[in-house]
Amino acid sequence: MTRRTLKRLGFTAALILLVIGFGLLIWKGPWWLDGDHLRSKNLEPADGVVITGVRTALVALGAGAIAAMGLYYSHQNHRHTEKLFKHTQDKDIEQAALAREGQVTDRYTAAIKLLASERLHERLGGIYSLERIARDSSRDHPTVTEVLAAFIRNPPVPEKAAGRDDVNAALRVLGRRDLSHDPRGLVLRLRGAPLSTTDGEDLKLDRADLSKARLCDVNWSRPELNEAVLRDADLTNAHLNGARLRGADLTGACLAQADLTPDTRTLSVKKWKLTSSTDLTDAILHGSDLSGADLSGIIGLTKGQLLNSVITRRTRLPRELETDVALQQHVEDCEQGWRPFAE
Known part of the structure; x- marks a missing residue:
């Protein structure tokens, strides 16, 4: 037998003994509690009043005990339900965070690929995509900053023109970044x-x-x-x-x-x-x-x-x-x- 099964059998046996004991208490209780004033045989009306009063009080006490046990188990079930809900909620939050992290990773990978493109509009798209990632994820902000700085230092696609729109765009993105997300000592x-x-x-x-x-x-x-x-x-x-x-x-x-x-x-x-x-x-x-x-x-x-x-x-x-x-x-x-x- 498993431990859980033994626990159930023990609980059932205790409940049966409790019911039997309570039945005996209702049956014999008046004499156990007030036997000096009650007859065992040839009961008088006054004896019936006392017996009825004692049994009514015992039944009321039993009903109160059952109600209290019901409230206790309801409270325990409610707490258990709350724990299950909190656990489910935490799992949902964790899954959402993982999903969001996966999306950020996918967006980051796609943006890095765009930075190496030979087409100017795709490089600009990669730069602004990285800016959005840095705004959405303070955790990735320092990495994006380092990547854009590296892009400015070493543009992947040389251009003969006097100006570079992609380098200028990357500079502006760095220049308007959220400084509150910069780690201490960032250079x-x-x-x-x-x-x-x-x-x-x-x-x-x-x-x-x-x-x-x-x-x-x-x-x-x-x-x-x-x-x-x-x-x-x-x-x-x-x-x-x-x-x-x-x-x-x-x-x-x-x-x-x-x-x-x-x-x-x-x-x-x-x-x-x-x-x-x-x-x-x-x-x-x-x-x-x-x-x-x-x-x-x-x-x-x-x-x-x-x-x-x-x-x-x-x-x-x-x-x-x-x-x-x-x-x-x-x-x-x-x-x-x-x-x-x-x-």
Whole structure:
């Protein structure tokens, strides 16, 4: 016999004994409980009243016990049903999560294949599909970010045209990503990336590694480049209106003819005009070529930063630095061919 069968037999035997015991209690109970006042034979009406009262009380107690047992078992069944429901619900949630994960994996695989396509519209489709995956799944957000950064660094299909719509699209997707899903310490690895002629607004590129990146003729409005690494980057004729470059490293960067003027678009609040200016506070400009760069209106630009950079007569300095004697002499030295010592 199994343990379950033995348990059932034991329960049945206990129930039979309980019924027999309760029957005996109803039959003999009046004499067991009040035998000193009841006759065994030749019962009088008064004896009948007592016997009936005792038996009625016992039946009521029995009915109450049965009702209590019924409530107990109903409660136990309800709890068991709740557990089954919760278990089923958890299973359903788990299955739904697995199904969703499988769908994300399928979408991710399809998007990766599209990135390697020779057709531009398919590569664009793969890029925007990855953006949707990153939005839908915070778990896959870092992976998508790394994939798009790798795509920008090494586009799979070379193009002879001056601009690349696919690289520009990938840059914009990275620039508008949800920063709350970025893992701590995430660095966009865009070293040596071919980003010339790309454009975008409010690109979120803080702490990005853009060293030796090709950024000629870019048109980035109000980019966030705080603490970004732009060592030896080529920013010739770059338009970085309203850029944020606090703590950025521009050592050896070429900013010839670069435009770093404040953003021309203004926000009108009653009678106030708020403009977005480029911020170079604590930026490292050692060895940067600022020949012809427009630095007027720059926030945080210091004399010390400029003395370590190449500036010429075509370089537009902030008004408060235009008449500085040391800077004027430094301009003449640069016109004569002065270049900072390489680190």
